[in-house]
Amino acid sequence: MDKFAQRLKEAREKAGYRSAREAAETLQWTYSTYASHENGGRMPKPDLIKKYARAFSVGAGWLITGEPKSAQPIEPREKIGVVSVSGEVQAGHWVEEDSFSFQDTSYVPMSPNPQYSPESQTAFLVRGQSMNKKVQDGDYVIAVWIDQTRDAIDNDIVVIRRRHGQLVETSLKRLRIIDGHPKLFPESTDPKHQKPLDLGDPENGDCVEIIARVIGSYRDLT
Structure with missing residues (x-):
């Protein structure tokens, strides 16, 4: 698994999704496409990286480079009341x-x-x-x-x-x-x-x- 795929998986897990399938189905993504990005099969296009980052509350720059200064992963938001x-x-x-x-x-x-x-x-x-x-x-x-x-x-x-x-x-x-x-x-x-x-x-x-x-x-x- 490449480093981008590892960070994508880490972001998904910190966002509270137990599996790639759970994230894809909940967020209405095509599972096979998302899974290929998380397992390192292929690199997503920049617009998809931005959308993954937004969905998982992390920075797109962090997903791509791992550079902490770009954006640190954000802990999951408390979902009581929302x-x-x-x-x-x-x-x-x-x-x-x-x-x-x-x-x-x-x-x-x-x-x-x-x-x-x-x-x-x-x-x-x-x-x-x-x-x-x-x-x-x-x-x-x-x-x-x-x-x-x-x-x-x-x-x-x-x-x-x-x-x-x-x-x-x-x-x-x-x-x-x-x-x-x-x-x-x-x-x-x-x-x-x-x-x-x-x-x-x-x-x-x-x-x-x-x-x-x-x-x-x-x-x-x-």
Whole structure:
């Protein structure tokens, strides 16, 4: 393992992630790509190094060179009273699967819902108008990762991930079970965001999956 990979692993462990897979799944990174960087298989591009540094609360310069003066690893922030932000949800916004969005403000200042473990909860910054009947652009939704809670049921608001080739879209939808078939509906006043998606019946090569279930929302009034 090269020195960059060793520092990346150290930063990930100090950030509280027990494995590369846990970090990748929680932060919505492609596991194979991240794992190849942590095991020294290949060096990430500079923009990915910056995003890894931000996610793990270390300096990008420290990851690259190990130079203490660049930035020392920061001890994990106490997460009592905050919910970590995993990224953005925006219908129609497609990005390369190897990239991800992580916010400058990486925590929402609200206590985790006591019905669920703090580790299972995350927040997403809402962009666009695809669910503006429920949440507005700039709001945050608080969600529970679907593999750490019950399955989504009829009328739940869910975070979905849609893949088309190497492109990925993450967005919000209302799950409805109609005649036994799950469908995903936007709830928008914008005609561009009113067409439902079928879950489990890929359209035009799309692969659609539910990754989290929404349990609340947060709006910054400052």
